[in-house]
Amino acid sequence: MKRRDFIKTSSIAGLTAACAVHAAEPSVKLARRSYGDTGIELSIIGFGGIVVKDAEQDHANETVAKAVERGVNYFDVAPSYGDAELKLGPALEPFRKDVFLACKTGQRKAEGARRELDQSLTRLRTDHLDLYQLHAITTMDDVNTVFADDGAMKVFIKAREEGVLKHLGFSAHSPVAAIEALNRFDFDSVLFPFNFVTWNEGDFGPQVMQKAKEKGAARLALKALAKTKWADGANREPYEKCWYQPVTDDAETELAARFTLSLDITAAIPPGEEELFWKALAIAENFKPLSSDEQNAIQRLARGVEPIFTART
Numbered sequence: 001m002k003r004r005d006f007i008k009t010s011s012i013a014g015l016t017a018a019c020a021v022h023a024a025e026p027s028v029k030l031a032r033r034s035y036g037d038t039g040i041e042l043s044i045i046g047f048g049g050i051v052v053k054d055a056e057q058d059h060a061n062e063t064v065a066k067a068v069e070r071g072v073n074y075f076d077v078a079p080s081y082g083d084a085e086l087k088l089g090p091a092l093e094p095f096r097k098d099v100f101l102a103c104k105t106g107q108r109k110a111e112g113a114r115r116e117l118d119q120s121l122t123r124l125r126t127d128h129l130d131l132y133q134l135h136a137i138t139t140m141d142d143v144n145t146v147f148a149d150d151g152a153m154k155v156f157i158k159a160r161e162e163g164v165l166k167h168l169g170f171s172a173h174s175p176v177a178a179i180e181a182l183n184r185f186d187f188d189s190v191l192f193p194f195n196f197v198t199w200n201e202g203d204f205g206p207q208v209m210q211k212a213k214e215k216g217a218a219r220l221a222l223k224a225l226a227k228t229k230w231a232d233g234a235n236r237e238p239y240e241k242c243w244y245q246p247v248t249d250d251a252e253t254e255l256a257a258r259f260t261l262s263l264d265i266t267a268a269i270p271p272g273e274e275e276l277f278w279k280a281l282a283i284a285e286n287f288k289p290l291s292s293d294e295q296n297a298i299q300r301l302a303r304g305v306e307p308i309f310t311a312r313t
Helices: 003-013 057-069 084-098 110-123 140-146 152-162 175-184 196-201 206-215 250-261 274-285 292-302
Strands: 032-034 041-043 074-076 100-105 129-137 165-172 189-193 218-222 226-229 244-246
Touching: 057 084, 057 274, 084 100, 084 110, 100 110, 110 129, 110 152, 129 140, 129 152, 129 175, 129 189, 140 152, 140 175, 152 165, 165 175, 165 218, 175 189, 175 206, 189 206, 196 226, 196 250, 196 292, 206 218, 250 274, 250 292
Parallel strands: 074 100, 100 129, 129 165, 165 189, 189 218
Antiparallel strands: 032 041, 226 244
């Protein structure tokens, strides 16, 4: 068996250990899993701040409250998500002490990163972030810049010492950049696209999964419900918040979500479209690992589909 195939198979086959989840409070169906060895447990579905982007504040408040009521305790946002921070801050304020709030910065230099961190704290109405992440590390130049003497990591480390940041991580869209970042620093987590098409057709994901596990970094998943790229000129309604074409068929959506949740991850963040968030949450509330027949089915479903990312990305 080829090494990459072994990694793919073993990462899915180890479902007993990977999916040993911790139940939330008895009144909550949504399972939780450990965030590394921190003692923190996160809901297996996270709430991406894009869900409330451009929403009326009352609707954002209701959406967040409903998500919390159904067991979601992991929220993730970024300054680049339009007005999402401004909407999420007030909506989360009543629940802040009970949730794990993650944010990001796209700034690569220390000065810009500190400015963006302070802005996010103000917008999110909080005095600390549970997780702060380098956003979309993609190239080796990104990695070299953030770790330079005047790079963003200086701010991350200092802010953690101050108690402003509790945990440090990054998101990435490149296996090479992700692995290099993991080699340079003991990050608490990596937020990465772990998706049924990219995994099976793009060989994109298994190598980052393996490296993160070796380094003891928790795995957080993006793009679980992505399918392929939009065709040129395609009508993106009603999924205008998705830069990729999402899975929309109910049966395929269930398989796609369960594929990602069957991997050795802590949690997955669904697309920013509210409809897809609620779909993913409903699937997660009744989650069970893929059977061997379903593993074969998801591989067939992915076959011949153009991935949104490949290992060459």
